[in-house]
Amino acid sequence: MNIERFRVEPSASVDLAEIPTLWRPSSLDDLADEDARRQLRKRVAKRTNELDSLQERLHAEGRHRVLVVLQAIDTGGKDGTIRNVFGPLDAQGVRVASFKVPTEPERAHDYLWRVHAQAPGSGEITVFNRSHYEDVLVVRVHELVEERRWKRRYRHIRDFERLLCDEGTTIVKFFLHISADEQARRLQDRLDSPDKRWKFALGDLEERKRWNDYRAAFEDMLRETSTRRAPWYVVPADDKAARDLIVSEVLVRTLRRLNPQFPEPEDALPTTIDAATPIDGTADAQIPQPSSPLIAPSRNEPTRSNPVP
Numbered sequence: 092m093n094i095e096r097f098r099v100e101p102s103a104s105v106d107l108a109e110i111p112t113l114w115r116p117s118s119l120d121d122l123a124d125e126d127a128r129r130q131l132r133k134r135v136a137k138r139t140n141e142l143d144s145l146q147e148r149l150h151a152e153g154r155h156r157v158l159v160v161l162q163a164i165d166t167g168g169k170d171g172t173i174r175n176v177f178g179p180l181d182a183q184g185v186r187v188a189s190f191k192v193p194t195e196p197e198r199a200h201d202y203l204w205r206v207h208a209q210a211p212g213s214g215e216i217t218v219f220n221r222s223h224y225e226d227v228l229v230v231r232v233h234e235l236v237e238e239r240r241w242k243r244r245y246r247h248i249r250d251f252e253r254l255l256c257d258e259g260t261t262i263v264k265f266f267l268h269i270s271a272d273e274q275a276r277r278l279q280d281r282l283d284s285p286d287k288r289w290k291f292a293l294g295d296l297e298e299r300k301r302w303n304d305y306r307a308a309f310e311d312m313l314r315e316t317s318t319r320r321a322p323w324y325v326v327p328a329d330d331k332a333a334r335d336l337i338v339s340e341v342l343v344r345t346l347r348r349l350n351p352q353f354p355e356p357e358d359a360l361p362t363t364i365d366a367a368t369p370i371d372g373t374a375d376a377q378i379p380q381p382s383s384p385l386i387a388p389s390r391n392e393p394t395r396s397n398p399v400p
């Protein structure tokens with residue numbers, strides 16, 4: 092898969108109306124919709140399997156830090172992406188940080204304060220579900236600060252991300268790109284499904300009215316802040332399986348490049364545990380050997396090393 096086609100070149104102008112919201116690998120062109128979807132899900136599963144083993148090594152090695160930023164218009168699929176791409180990974184070493192309306196203490200600080208505190212540590216992959224980019228998106232669209240102020244933030248953000256990169260963090264950013272029609276379908280689905288209605292907020296309709304303002308804000312964000320070391324990918328996201336495939340493919344390639352390795356074992360490790368650690372008062376020969384039946388004594392049953400129940 093050519094993932095470069097989804098990457099935004101630094102300083103490139105982006106016209107989201109020109110970028111498709113629906114994409115399928117051309118190899119699936121001849122398949123019926125259901126079959127194509129099944130194939131896509133299989134491919135996603137393959138990627139998440141590989142991601143899982145890369146992440147295991149990344150965590151064991153404890154050297155690299157990986158920051159994944161997810162931004163989208165409402166209903167764009169951030170939660171689904173997190174569930175499908177990161178859900179299958181080991182919870183140890185992957186963390187999701189969600190950014191909501193800033194709390195009182197957060198508002199009392201500069202806008203990057205709460206963000207920096209959530210940046211990944213060594214061996215960790217952190218997913219930002221919304222991020223510091225809200226401070227040039229919702230803040231701009233709702234005029235929460237004056238224009239002069241949010242405009243300066245592009246520079247702050249570039250510098251902030253550069254700082255993270257210089258200090259050893261790898262950053263990859265995804266904008267999940269859906270069409271206005273697809274948003275209408277998803278909002279309608281939320282209204283219609285009892286298990287999704289809780290997600291529906293009247294505010295979502297107000298936000299939808301500002302579709303064009305958000306679009307302009309996303310376009311400027313992409314142009315101003317896609318850099319060589321912290322690139323944005325615009326992911327066609329109307330089709331959820333295709334979206335997951337693109338995101339997982341970019342991540343696999345990013346982690347492969349880091350090439351994490353299990354740490355070297357200590358020198359002179361013993362080959363068997365029993366011989367190396369005779370338990371107090373127990374001769375080696377008395378410790379059951381692997382050929383003994385592998386049935387553990389019940390909790391209260393006396394054993395040689397624990398004679399009294």
Ligand code: ADP
Binds near residue numbers: 191192193220
């Ligand atoms: P989500 O939509 O991500 O599932 P919520 O429904 O809780 O989660 O929405 C979080 C809200 O917080 C969004 O409306 C978002 O615009 C808002 N938000 C996030 N960061 C900021 C910020 N810095 N300033 C103002 N609002 C923010």
